[in-house]
Amino acid sequence: MARADKQAAVAEITESFSGAAGAVLTEYRGLTVKELQTLRRSLGANADYAVVKNTLAKIAAQEAGIDGFDDLLTGPTAIAFIKGDVVEAAKGLRDFAKANPALVIKGGVLDGQILDAKEIAKLADLESREVLLGKLAGAMLASLSQAVYLLNAPLAQAARLAGALQAKAEQDPSILAGGAGAPAAAESAASAEAAAEEAPAAAEETAEEASEEETPADAADEAPAAEATDA
Secondary structure (H helix, E strand, O other): OOHHHHHHHHHHHHHHHHHOOEEEEEEOOOOOHHHHHHHHHHHHHHEEEEEEOHHHHHHHHHHOOOOOOOOOOOOOEEEEEEOOOHHHHHHHHHHHHHHOOOOEEEEEEEOOEEEEHHHHHHHHHOOOHHHHHHHHHHHHHHHHHHHHHHHHHHHHHHHHHHHHHHHHHHHOOHHHHHHHHHHHHHHHHHHHHHHHHHHHHHHHHHHHHHHHHHHHHHHHHHHHHHHHHHO
16 A cells, blocks of 8 residues: 555544544454445444554554554454444444354444443443433423422412312402401301391380289279279
8 A cells, every 4th residue: 555545544544533432443354245234234323334454543543542452453453433322333233243243342442441342242231322311301301290290289279278268258258358357347247137136026025024014003003993982
């Protein structure tokens, strides 16, 4: 490869390292061209899968500020430069490797940290970004619903109290007109009404008593008249 071509290749790999959220190094010995195409399609927008020369990849990794790749860059190497969901890309590589044992995951880098094959496998076992966001959204909605309930609870109690007060006021308007003194006023009005109802009965009793008291006096008046007649 000409020097200019090597420089261009190194620059391209360096840019891929710098622009990726992470990278997974694999050995693809034994995979056919068709199988490699299938792998690229399975990764979709989550990663670009590229076959690289180890010597050029080492230089590119150093220029991108990545150390610790030298031991991984052995044998036929292809790198998955992750652009989308890191967990989804790791899952895609793991699942493809299970179906095609010729693909060997050697390790990778994530946020500047070198990962071995076991750590990549653990990364693939994590829940995807969409699932985590869904759970977070569900938790937030649950917290929001609880907060709304707590905020609305006093209002509901106040509404029930207002409804009870309105019903009471419809039965006795003096509750709203008289305030705290309304019950006493109501009792006074009730006492006045009771007194008015009792007044005629009291008058009748008084008249009957007066009539009974007049009876002896009439008898006394009639007695002298009888004596005079006898005389």
